[in-house]
Amino acid sequence: MREVIIVGAGPAGMTSAIYLARAGFHPLILEKEFYGGKMNYTNKIKNYPGFDDISGVDLSEKMFGCVKGLNVEFEYANIIDSRLSENIKVLVSSNQKEYKANCVIISTGLKTRYLKCKGEDEFKGRGVSYCATCDGFFFKNLDVCVIGNGSVAIEEAIYLSSICSKVFLIIKDKFINADDNAIQMVSENDKIEVMLNTSVKEIKGNDKVESLVVKSSDKEFELNLRGVFISLGSEPEGSAFSELKSNEFGYFESNELCETNIDGVFVAGDCRNKFLRQIVTATSDGAIAASRAVKYIKMLSKKCVMSKSL
Ligand SMILES: Cc1cc2nc3c(=O)[nH]c(=O)nc-3n(C[C@H](O)[C@H](O)[C@H](O)COP(=O)(O)OP(=O)(O)OC[C@H]3O[C@@H](n4cnc5c(N)ncnc54)[C@H](O)[C@@H]3O)c2cc1C
The missing domain is CATH 3.50.50.60 (FAD/NAD(P)-binding domain)
Known part of the structure; x- marks a missing residue:
């Protein structure tokens, strides 16, 4: 049983981990593919402050370096189902392992849209x-x-x-x-x-x-x-978190503090319903979600109720 689990190690999830670790918590990050998320798909990043020209892979490595430096636990797992409404949140991976936590930050980004034509599946990775x-x-x-x-x-x-x-x-x-x-x-x-x-x-x-x-x-x-x-763009990945409220396009609904319709569940990054989906806004969400998660866990230990408006 954990205090907090983060699903997704893109810029949003990694920033949440940094904020939580620096606040004295021990988050676990679960990632299904590779840390860095969509940053790995970007040749040149020219709009992330502090770097006038950096590759997405290099920025991912730098962010992950900070995460590792804070001894954050990282595990490869594809979360396919969840039970979030109870006080103890349960995340279920594709190999049926259950992860339990008081609090969850979902930063799963967007999934690739497929063409769905004959031959696409057959030749994936072979052209x-x-x-x-x-x-x-x-x-x-x-x-x-x-x-x-x-x-x-x-x-x-x-x-x-x-x-x-x-x-x-x-x-x-x-x-x-x-x-x-x-x-x-x-x-x-x-x-x-x-x-x-x-x-x-x-x-x-x-x-x-x-x-x-x-x-x-x-x-x-x-x-x-x-x-x-x-190159047909992306769409939100919502099926694993069906209890969360989402809009007509599948983006998770949250308030400006990244709080969702379920207490103790926060969303950060591209998967949220928001105006701008960029690295800088993903990291911003990650910081806000983690700060609210810290507050939530402290409230839990004092057995108080945190007020929110969605
Ligand atoms: C081609 C391209 C170019 C871009 N160029 C720029 C740019 O120049 N500047 C800029 O600011 N932004 C750019 N972006 C956008 C930017 O990359 C995203 O806004 C940002 O990466 C979003 O971060 P995130 O953490 O929310 O999600 P992501 O980066 O998508 O990370 C989500 C992570 O969650 C993991 N995950 C998903 N589902 C699960 C699950 N069920 N279980 C476990 N793990 C899961 C994924 O594998 C992924 O690693 C670009 C995007 C693309 C596609």
Whole structure:
């Protein structure tokens, strides 16, 4: 039984751990993949104060260094279910281990949105990727495509054009959804071919990806390529925490103190319903959630009730 458990080791969860440890508590962080969260998907971070140009992986390492330096316990676990309404909160992992705590901070970020076309599952890790920064290197001097619209998809296409021989940017809409500057960068880049109004039918190959079947102007045809980068954005991961109140899009509802509809359960970072989802706002939430968690645990030991308004 713990005083507090943090689910998710992105910038929000790691900041919560730092604040809790510095307040004299012994939090446990549970993480299903790798510490750093979505920061690991970012090539260059230029808007986190104190660093004018740092890679996401390096910033993750620096934050995790602070967490380790405070002897915070870290464990790999994928939380798939929870019972949060009782005084003792229970988190259940995918291998059926139960974790119990007085207080829980949920900082699980967002999950990747899938394309759901034929061949996607079959070729995951064998040509299908969801992160140009992580996997672009494996496609040096090869032809690839980016599927998606919006600033992240454009950024990925531009990044891949510096490594690959050709990048097809496949957009199902009739327009590019990005600012003028990004659109100009794409149109001036000889290696990027933008295919508007084009839908994906199938990813094909043998051992690895070999081609993509697309449909444009009612015609189906095949593009020969080796890499398929799917960049369709993200959505909240709510199924493990079904007792928490969320909005129509699945973001957890909380007040400005990161308190949820359940006493002793706090949310921090991208998974919250809020205006801006960035590293700096994730760390801010992490600090606030941890400070309120400290107060909650102290109140519990004094057997008082903490007032809140949601
Ligand atoms: C391509 C890209 C570029 C970006 N560029 C920038 C930028 O330049 N500047 C900026 O400020 N922001 C940027 N962002 C946004 C920024 O990365 C996020 O806002 C930030 O990482 C959110 O932090 P978080 O801690 O809330 O969530 P995340 O970083 O998503 O971390 C959540 C963690 O929780 C873990 N987790 C999820 N579910 C479970 C579970 N059930 N059990 C256990 N663990 C779980 C995940 O594995 C993950 O490690 C970018 C995002 C992307 C995708």
